[in-house]
Amino acid sequence: MNTYKKRVQQFFLDSQIALTKDELANIDYADFGLNNIEIEALNLIVYINNNRYCAKEMVLLPGQTCPEHHHPDRNGQPGKQETFRCRKGKVYLYVEGPEKEVGISSKIPAGKEAFYTAKHEIILHPGAQYTIDPNIKHWFQAGEEGAIISEFSSPSDDASDIFTDPNIIRS
Template identity: 50%
Template sequence: MAAREQIDKANAKARELLKAAGIVITEEEAKRIEYCDYHLGEFDTIGTEILTYVNTDRVCAKEMMLTPYQICPEHLHPQLGDYQGKEETFRCRWGEVYLYVPGEPTEQPRGRVPEHRKEHFTVWHEIYLRPGEQYTLKEQTRHWFQAGPEGAVISEFSTPSFDEADIFIDPEIKRESNY
């Protein structure tokens, strides 16, 4: 678990990114921003700040904030009983997003991953998102994404989210949140 000071610093940066994107949140929402370090201890490289607005049995809406070149690691949202897995749309609000999905690998991808974790990034078909652009992932699709040089704010609109059930390619990752 990260130290409180590190979490507070990351959350302050997330609020700065939201402000840069012109997204206004309440104080109560600011307190709910999740610090996700995936238990790797490499938050500045592999980590995500997430604000969930709503997550019901029908829909989910979130903001995800990433600092420059920060990565949300490769994962998929599995089928859970009758639930087919999460279908999600990512909309870039600010910055640049390099989203990677199955398909023909991009010849010169913009994304870069730490050498010691490279084996845990298996999909390299790049979807390049700029502000106002979006992409929809079907359920059970492997994906990962990275912010560009200024960082990024991404809105996610999806079917229900069960983050604790996400399947990460890197076996060292644990999906738990800190506030």
């Protein structure tokens, strides 16, 4: 795991995004309880998350996938709305909607096809962004060089996210 953490930290450092030592020391290496961190995971720094808004920086290593999920309504309030902005690399983002006739560009993790149902593809290059509305199933995967994504959203409550894969644990 130490080699993995060093790779993620170096990816953040190579981005030339100004980060503090505390931020780098507190990266959340989310493996979703799958013990498959090289394939399905998300590495993130949370700048702020309060009752009004949230801002994060996320790293996906080459080909790494954040599993399909959605942000449900909570306590009578709409679920999380989030805008992803690609900072580095290429991001294949999938949301509910029509699939291209030629299929998707990403590779769904082996044996997990049933857990990746959103197939409307949006490709984000550096500087491009996309807003995901509440309750929309989505997942995303880095291209062959990896990716850095900034997230700006309404408050985040990871424990309330609903994943398509029932084996996922996120607290």
